[in-house]
Amino acid sequence: MTDSNTTSGGTNPSDPARAWVFGDNIDTDQITPSRFIVSSDPDELAQHAFEDLRPEFSDSVEPGDFVVAGENFGSGSSREHSPLSLVGAGVSGVVAQSFARIFFRNAINLGLPVLICPGADAIDDGDEIHMDLDTGIVVNHTKDEQYDAEALPEFLQSLVEQGGLKAYTKAKLGR
Amino acid sequence: MTGKTLAEKLLSEKSGTDARAGDYVEAEIDVAMAHDITGPLAFQTFHEVAGEDADLFAPDRTIFTIDHHAPADGVQAANNHNAVRDFAAKHGANQFDVGDGICHAVLVEEGFVSPGDLVIGADSHSTTYGGLGAFGTGVGSTDLGTALASGELWFRVPQTMRFEVDGDLQDGVYAKDLILRFIGDVGFDGCTYKAAEYAGSTIESLPIHERLVLSNMAIEMGGKTGLVAPDDRTAAYLERQTGNEIDLDDAFRSDDDADYESVHTYDAAELAPQVSKPSNPENAVDVTDVEGTEIDQLFVGTCTNGRYEDIKIVADILEGETLAPNVRMVVVPASKSVYRHMLNTGVFQTLTDAGAVIQNAGCGPCAGYHQGVLGDGDVCLATANRNFPGREGSMESNVYLASPATVGASALYGEITDPRNIQTNRYDDTIFAEVLP
Numbered sequence: 143m144t145d146s147n148t149t150s151g152g153t154n155p156s157d158p159a160r161a162w163v164f165g166d167n168i169d170t171d172q173i174t175p176s177r178f179i180v181s182s183d184p185d186e187l188a189q190h191a192f193e194d195l196r197p198e199f200s201d202s203v204e205p206g207d208f209v210v211a212g213e214n215f216g217s218g219s220s221r222e223h224s225p226l227s228l229v230g231a232g233v234s235g236v237v238a239q240s241f242a243r244i245f246f247r248n249a250i251n252l253g254l255p256v257l258i259c260p261g262a263d264a265i266d267d268g269d270e271i272h273m274d275l276d277t278g279i280v281v282n283h284t285k286d287e288q289y290d291a292e293a294l295p296e297f298l299q300s301l302v303e304q305g306g307l308k309a310y311t312k313a314k315l316g317r
Numbered sequence: 318m319t320g321k322t323l324a325e326k327l328l329s330e331k332s333g334t335d336a337r338a339g340d341y342v343e344a345e346i347d348v349a350m351a352h353d354i355t356g357p358l359a360f361q362t363f364h365e366v367a368g369e370d371a372d373l374f375a376p377d378r379t380i381f382t383i384d385h386h387a388p389a390d391g392v393q394a395a396n397n398h399n400a401v402r403d404f405a406a407k408h409g410a411n412q413f414d415v416g417d418g419i420c421h422a423v424l425v426e427e428g429f430v431s432p433g434d435l436v437i438g439a440d441s442h443s444t445t446y447g448g449l450g451a452f453g454t455g456v457g458s459t460d461l462g463t464a465l466a467s468g469e470l471w472f473r474v475p476q477t478m479r480f481e482v483d484g485d486l487q488d489g490v491y492a493k494d495l496i497l498r499f500i501g502d503v504g505f506d507g508c509t510y511k512a513a514e515y516a517g518s519t520i521e522s523l524p525i526h527e528r529l530v531l532s533n534m535a536i537e538m539g540g541k542t543g544l545v546a547p548d549d550r551t552a553a554y555l556e557r558q559t560g561n562e563i564d565l566d567d568a569f570r571s572d573d574d575a576d577y578e579s580v581h582t583y584d585a586a587e588l589a590p591q592v593s594k595p596s597n598p599e600n601a602v603d604v605t606d607v608e609g610t611e612i613d614q615l616f617v618g619t620c621t622n623g624r625y626e627d628i629k630i631v632a633d634i635l636e637g638e639t640l641a642p643n644v645r646m647v648v649v650p651a652s653k654s655v656y657r658h659m660l661n662t663g664v665f666q667t668l669t670d671a672g673a674v675i676q677n678a679g680c681g682p683c684a685g686y687h688q689g690v691l692g693d694g695d696v697c698l699a700t701a702n703r704n705f706p707g708r709e710g711s712m713e714s715n716v717y718l719a720s721p722a723t724v725g726a727s728a729l730y731g732e733i734t735d736p737r738n739i740q741t742n743r744y745d746d747t748i749f750a751e752v753l754p
Contacts, residue, residue: 167505167597169705176684176708180386180393182358194712214506217539218705219684220441222358222457243510243541244441248457297341297471311366311463 153234155255155273158283159206161237162199163267164192168211169218170245179223184230191227205232208273210265212238216245225249235273237262237280237291250298251307261289320572322477323544324512327452327569331435338476338576343469346374347434347451352420353383355439355458357400362462374468376409380429382420383413387679390687418652418678421445421620425529426654428559432547432568437464442620442702444540447513447532448525449555450547450568455536475512475541476578477571478503482519484585489737491630492527493622493700493720495519495583496534497591501601502581509539511578514571519585520545525554526624533621534702537598546570590736592698593718596706604723610733611643612717614697615724616709617673618649619683622700625655625664627721632664634725634739635671641731646673647689649681671728685710698727 178190192199209215209228215238216224225248228236235255239262249256257273259280265271269284278293294302304310321329325336332342351359363371373379381401386394398415405412413423421442424430432450436443439461446453456470464470480499499513513535520528528545535543545551547570552563592607594600617623617631628648640646648668650656656678659665668675682689683701691697691710697717699709704716719727722736729739 169703171684171705171708176686179354180391180397182361194707214509214539217505218441218703220439220443220455220457221355222459223354225457226358240506240509242506242539244455244457248459251457251459295341295473297473301471307459307463308362308366311467314467314469315367317367 153206153232155235155275157206157234158270158272159204159208159234161208161210161265161267161269161271162203163265164195164209164211164215166212167214167217170216170221170224171218173216173224174221174227179221182223184226187223187227188230191231200231203231203233206234207232208271209233209236210238210262210271211236212263213240215241217242220244222248222252225252225254229254237265237271237273239263250302253306257291259289259291264289319576320574322512322575322577323514323546323569323571324452324475324477324542327433327435328472328474330433336474338474340474341471342474343471344435346437346464346468346470348378348380348424348429348436349461349464350380350382350420350424350436350438350440350443351458351461352381352385352440353387353394353397353401354385355461356381356404357397358458359439359462359465360400360404362459363465366463367466371466373408373410373465377411378429379410379465380420380424381405381410381412382417382423383415384419384679386686387415387677416653416677416679418650418655419620419623419680421533422624422651422655425449426558426652428555428561431555431563432551432565437461437470441536442533444535444543445529445533445620447535447542447544448529449551450545452542452544453532454542473510475510477512477514477575478508479514479516479577479580480583481517481580482515482583482585483517484519486519486585486588487737489722489739490588490590491720491722492523492530494588494591496531497593497598497601497718498583498588499581500534500538500598501591501593503538505537505597505599506539508535511540513538513540513543515543515545521548525550526626530621534598537702590720590723592723592733593704595704595715595717598702598704598718604719604733604735607717607733608735610717611696612698612727612731612733613644613695614689614691615644615646615728616682616689616697616699616701617646617721617724618651618681619701620651621702622721623649623651623655625658627700628655628659629664630721631725631728632667634722635728636667638671638729640672640728643731644728646728647676647682648673649676650678652678682709684708698724698733700724
């Protein structure tokens, strides 16, 4: 699993970067307001990420930054536009106390690292953190703390190792 | 070994394994659906995975709808529509266009879904199909795009939360009130990674359109699917829709000794009409707690409560009346057949006379796309499924969720009103003979 710490966006979750902290029940409409989802382009979607909730996000987010949230992040719609907007913004991973099911699945399918981390509420906005996907640990450099996250189930790990759902399906189809 | 839940049996059958909660399985897809928002991304995935000219796993069981921005409200939406039309035509899939209706209504009405099917839709409310005893679940575009090529998808077999309801609902109380209560009790994420199963004498007595309401909103408690075991009523409904005889001998139901994650029991007679306060469906309270809340807009429609039976309830309340002077009402039928039925039965006239605006079938203002967007400070009472911050427009607007009866009653007074104070005919009355079961 040597490449597991490199995402499709070219950012690396093992590099420390700032945390953008959000609360509980951040739904897909708040991640990507529905008026913008006529586009499927990650870069265009990224320009509107969290636009109503934190209008400064899209201008100030730096490639490699992290999104940190409370319970039930990504609830609501099945639209992949929401995780895609974070990929477009160069977000290198999402740490949340819990995720809505479809968002979690979509993020893995897109190669956006996601960790379920009950201790994520100790992270403050602007803290410098990094994710270690191999050990399932989130490190907070600002506070000199670290938090255990749930390791990915074996099946999902193997899916990731095979290059994600698209690569897996291609291999299955012999293409 | 204990018995199996309905969800475990459905995924066992489709994966050819002895599937138990927690297992990961690869299962064969029976039906796949995407719409004008989620389709284009899925097409990209399909092309990437299988190639531009590859065959769909089953064109006759693949359905694309144009319902979310219908008619197109901008150039990008129109281009998305064309992408759907082009892909469907090229690959020989079923395609429903502007005005045909919401994906979930269309799939059910057109007989694409049968008991025991595994149905994936690139829309979170694909849980709706559980009302017919199918394992319906929402997925993203990458999942859908790969499944269009392979006909398979991986699933984690869910644990099941069982909601058992017995007794008679009060007049003026509907399936919408039940599901809002369930969501209120277990929370917005209380059923995450799990299946909801609805059972008991009350559920068995519900007509199909009401069961679909329960299944539709399973996702509002995080549910992967929302199941009602298929029965004679399911078979009768499908036989009427499709003309085909349905054999229930092969249909599944949970074993008596199935292992549930939890069982939640309810006495139907005790349930009051429910209203979910802004800005989360889990904020469900008895209507009496919010009576008198002033409203600006009423919205009747969506994949939850935009069926003929729902709109008929509203029309019966508004018959010969007019909307309160301070409100506007937007009615959006869930499908073209609902629209036609409204015309043929006089419901269209009744609502128009009362002052309502009736739009073409589709998703309408449900997610704030167009045709009824809320402004700053607006309060909306909707038959919809979601009331997230800014869901129907401005972040400074507020959406309350309720049943069609509560919306109809509230339209008379311009404030949230208990429908039990108004004459409401239940769906088992003769007025619905034409549309039952």
